[in-house]
Amino acid sequence: MSDYxxxxxxxxxxxxxxxxxxxxxxxxxxxxxxxxxxxxPITLAYETCGTLNADKSNAVLILHALTGDAHVAGYHRxxxxxxxxxxxxxxxxxxxxxxxxxxICSNVLGSCVGTTGPSSINPATDRPYGGDFxxxxxxxxxxxxxxxxxxxxxxxxxxxxxxxxxxxQVLEWCARYPDMMVSAIPLATTTRHSAQAIAFNEVARQAIxxxxxxxxxxxxASDNPDMGLAVARMIGHITYLSDEAMGVKFGRKLQDRSAxxxxxxxxxxxxxxxxxxxxxxxxxxxxNSFLYITKAADYFDLARDYGAGSLKRAIARFKARFLVxxxxxxxxxxxxxxxxxxxxxxxxNLDVSFCxxxxxWGHDAFLLPGTRLxxxxxxxxxxxxxxx
Amino acid sequence: MSDYxxxxxxxxxxxxxxxxxxxxxxxxxxxxxxxxxxxxPITLAYETCGTLNADKSNAVLILHALTGDAHVAGYHRxxxxxxxxxxxxxxxxxxxxxxxxxxICSNVLGSCVGTTGPSSINPATDRPYGGDFxxxxxxxxxxxxxxxxxxxxxxxxxxxxxxxxxxxQVLEWCARYPDMMVSAIPLATTTRHSAQAIAFNEVARQAIxxxxxxxxxxxxASDNPDMGLAVARMIGHITYLSDEAMGVKFGRKLQDRSAxxxxxxxxxxxxxxxxxxxxxxxxxxxxNSFLYITKAADYFDLARDYGAGSLKRAIARFKARFLVxxxxxxxxxxxxxxxxxxxxxxxxNLDVSFCxxxxxWGHDAFLLPGTRLxxxxxxxxxxxxxxx
Numbered sequence: 001m002s003d004y005x006x007x008x009x010x011x012x013x014x015x016x017x018x019x020x021x022x023x024x025x026x027x028x029x030x031x032x033x034x035x036x037x038x039x040x041p042i043t044l045a046y047e048t049c050g051t052l053n054a055d056k057s058n059a060v061l062i063l064h065a066l067t068g069d070a071h072v073a074g075y076h077r078x079x080x081x082x083x084x085x086x087x088x089x090x091x092x093x094x095x096x097x098x099x100x101x102x103x104i105c106s107n108v109l110g111s112c113v114g115t116t117g118p119s120s121i122n123p124a125t126d127r128p129y130g131g132d133f134x135x136x137x138x139x140x141x142x143x144x145x146x147x148x149x150x151x152x153x154x155x156x157x158x159x160x161x162x163x164x165x166x167x168x169q170v171l172e173w174c175a176r177y178p179d180m181m182v183s184a185i186p187l188a189t190t191t192r193h194s195a196q197a198i199a200f201n202e203v204a205r206q207a208i209x210x211x212x213x214x215x216x217x218x219x220x221a222s223d224n225p226d227m228g229l230a231v232a233r234m235i236g237h238i239t240y241l242s243d244e245a246m247g248v249k250f251g252r253k254l255q256d257r258s259a260x261x262x263x264x265x266x267x268x269x270x271x272x273x274x275x276x277x278x279x280x281x282x283x284x285x286x287x288n289s290f291l292y293i294t295k296a297a298d299y300f301d302l303a304r305d306y307g308a309g310s311l312k313r314a315i316a317r318f319k320a321r322f323l324v325x326x327x328x329x330x331x332x333x334x335x336x337x338x339x340x341x342x343x344x345x346x347x348x349n350l351d352v353s354f355c356x357x358x359x360x361w362g363h364d365a366f367l368l369p370g371t372r373l374x375x376x377x378x379x380x381x382x383x384x385x386x387x388x
Numbered sequence: 389m390s391d392y393x394x395x396x397x398x399x400x401x402x403x404x405x406x407x408x409x410x411x412x413x414x415x416x417x418x419x420x421x422x423x424x425x426x427x428x429p430i431t432l433a434y435e436t437c438g439t440l441n442a443d444k445s446n447a448v449l450i451l452h453a454l455t456g457d458a459h460v461a462g463y464h465r466x467x468x469x470x471x472x473x474x475x476x477x478x479x480x481x482x483x484x485x486x487x488x489x490x491x492i493c494s495n496v497l498g499s500c501v502g503t504t505g506p507s508s509i510n511p512a513t514d515r516p517y518g519g520d521f522x523x524x525x526x527x528x529x530x531x532x533x534x535x536x537x538x539x540x541x542x543x544x545x546x547x548x549x550x551x552x553x554x555x556x557q558v559l560e561w562c563a564r565y566p567d568m569m570v571s572a573i574p575l576a577t578t579t580r581h582s583a584q585a586i587a588f589n590e591v592a593r594q595a596i597x598x599x600x601x602x603x604x605x606x607x608x609a610s611d612n613p614d615m616g617l618a619v620a621r622m623i624g625h626i627t628y629l630s631d632e633a634m635g636v637k638f639g640r641k642l643q644d645r646s647a648x649x650x651x652x653x654x655x656x657x658x659x660x661x662x663x664x665x666x667x668x669x670x671x672x673x674x675x676n677s678f679l680y681i682t683k684a685a686d687y688f689d690l691a692r693d694y695g696a697g698s699l700k701r702a703i704a705r706f707k708a709r710f711l712v713x714x715x716x717x718x719x720x721x722x723x724x725x726x727x728x729x730x731x732x733x734x735x736x737n738l739d740v741s742f743c744x745x746x747x748x749w750g751h752d753a754f755l756l757p758g759t760r761l762x763x764x765x766x767x768x769x770x771x772x773x774x775x776x
Binding site for chain 2: 035036037134135192193194195196198199200202203205206207209210211212227228230231234235237238241243246247249250251252260262263264266267268270271274275278291295298299301331334
């Protein structure tokens with residue numbers, strides 16, 4: 001493995017992280033997208049943790065959410081301030097135990113962390129795609145991932161797992177390639193966005209697209225639409241936290257002073273927190289990628305794509321064994337949406353376990369350590385492995 | 389009365405709407421605001437409906453929400469496309485019956501519909517205040533309203549009533565001038581914003597303040613920050629509707645076509661709706677006023693201002709008889725916040741009726757006809773009048 005590093009026992013991950021990228025080309029070096037547009041060649045940045053066993057039966061594909069990336073766990077360099085985005089779940093002895101499983105995580109198509117996206121160079125023009133990047137769908141994202149899994153020589157994944165927009169990819173995998181996984185774990189997700197979820201995404205997109213720097217997506221040679229992207233991120237952050245969590249975390253606590261400022265600089269800690277989140281985000285993420293991936297999420301509709309409008313019919317294609325998890329305080333993808341999914345799975349006599357975890361932290365709970373999620377997943381994977 | 393018009397029986401309001409403005413000056417033509425800054429002279433635009441009785445005991449003061457104005461009911465001209473903002477509630481024979489009550493409604497300080505606000509001319513510079521307008525509070529807004537009520541020669545209001553930010557003004561009136569009203573109706577409101585409510589307001593303000601046209605509030609001689617204000621309004625609109633209401637109203641229905649566009653123009657009806665709301669709003673509202681009034685709402689904290697942090701202690705000042713109303717699907721000011729208020733009223737042995745109305749429409753339900761609100765208010769006011 002390249003870029004292999006070994007961490008010492010600092011309480012963080014001890015194990016191997018292999019950082020790689022894979023470029024693939026369908027006929028004529030292009031992939032035909034769901035929209036009919038052609039895109040290619042496509043590069044996927046991916047990382048693996050753990051070791052693929054001899055019969056290639058221990059691979060777990062992790063699918064990241066909106067702004068995630070391939071770096072799911074561990075450290076690239078000992079001096080890195082933070083490990084991968086799901087380090088609390090993935091590593092030796094953890095919920096997804098890299099001593100037992102071979103973990104694969106790739107950056108999604110349309111993103112900006114190594115995989116082909118709007119900020120990549122368009123080979124036809126030798127300039128970044130910008131607004132010429134075609135609108136992609138969850139289907140396109142998953143079809144690209146399939147190329148990677150084929151490339152790794154894996155015929156059947158032990159599990160596909162992901163939360164939020166990653167959970168949509170899990171469902172798409174199960175519908176499109178039902179014979180390619182033994183099990184699947186859609187977390188804090190939905191089979192399609194509600195009007196409210198679309199509304200939040202659309203307002204976030206409008207914040208970006210009305211930034212005078214956006215320039216129809218063609219901004220890579222000048223200033224980025226950072227202001228718009230920061231506002232978009234702030235909107236997102238509110239939806240990731242529950243009312244209760246914000247109350248516990250911030251309440252009406254003031255920032256740095258005991259009196260109101262009578263100015264617009266931000267009096268409350270929650271204001272400073274959001275501004276900071278917005279500011280930090282623009283340093284690591286591309287505004288166009290935010291537009292394209294939120295659009296893909298809004299378009300995702302399992303019942304429409306695979307069941308002519310019927311979720312039961314769409315899910316009839318599924319063959320995996322399921323663990324579905326939702327959170328009581330997740331108001332972006334509320335539990336009722338997971339229950340609709342579980343109901344359709346049961347109607348199709350699928351083997352499904354469902355757990356609604358009581359947690360006050362809102363949608364983001366699935367990313368936080370200390371919820372019951374790690375033991376749930378670990379137990380589920382052990383059961384799945386034992387039945388092989 | 390000036391600008392008096394009489395409507396015929398078209399099913400709309402039949403009655404009188406008097407449109408007036410009142411300019412007042414405290415010593416040296418200025419009012420000292422809560423911040424310590426001086427502002428003045430101050431003009432309040434106000435309207436009245438109905439007739440003040442001989443002993444001036446039938447006056448109902450209506451307090452509008454964030455983007456409302458003095459035009460509460462009826463029509464100014466027969467050709468007006470829409471009546472005042474609460475025409476379903478206010479008029480002859482309606483919930484607030486203008487055959488019986490003399491209704492007063494003024495545009496709040498800081499707004500842009502006739503009352504002094506950031507777009508008004510600063511007498512010190514002969515230019516619009518812009519960003520030099522001082523930060524105002526709900527206290528300042530109510531103190532200005534008090535000048536108007538004094539000017540009208542009314543010593544005791546039969547009722548003060550308002551929803552949302554109007555409800556905050558109701559509570560401020562009861563705390564500051566407890567002897568000036570017989571009764572009060574705070575609707576769909578809160579004694580202080582949660583962190584989540586502050587967060588939504590702050591993101592909306594950031595959308596405005598990061599619009600390159602905003603120019604620290606000094607834009608009246610050039611282009612308005614319409615893009616930012618439209619995004620701010622879109623954010624607001626999401627919080628005014630419930631998830632269920634959006635599902636019923638829009639769901640995933642597509643706009644004008646049966647297929648996805650694979651473009652960013654807005655596929656879903658909910659997207660078009662929000663864009664339309666944003667666009668329409670910038671034609672009637674000033675971006676700076678949005679900043680100042682949301683800030684006043686965020687600052688409002690009854691317990692802090694009147695009870696040294698204790699809501700019970702703050703509400704000990706109240707003397708009015710209360711009708712408190714919340715809505716099941718209001719997630720901006722959820723019922724639990726009204727219940728805290730009602731609990732503190734009961735702890736102080738106040739005469740309080742509380743009703744949580746089952747309605748799926750979210751926060752905006754109080755503005756919609758056909759809820760139980762009109763009969764509740766009408767019955768409450770009749771009872772209050774009978775006990776005089």
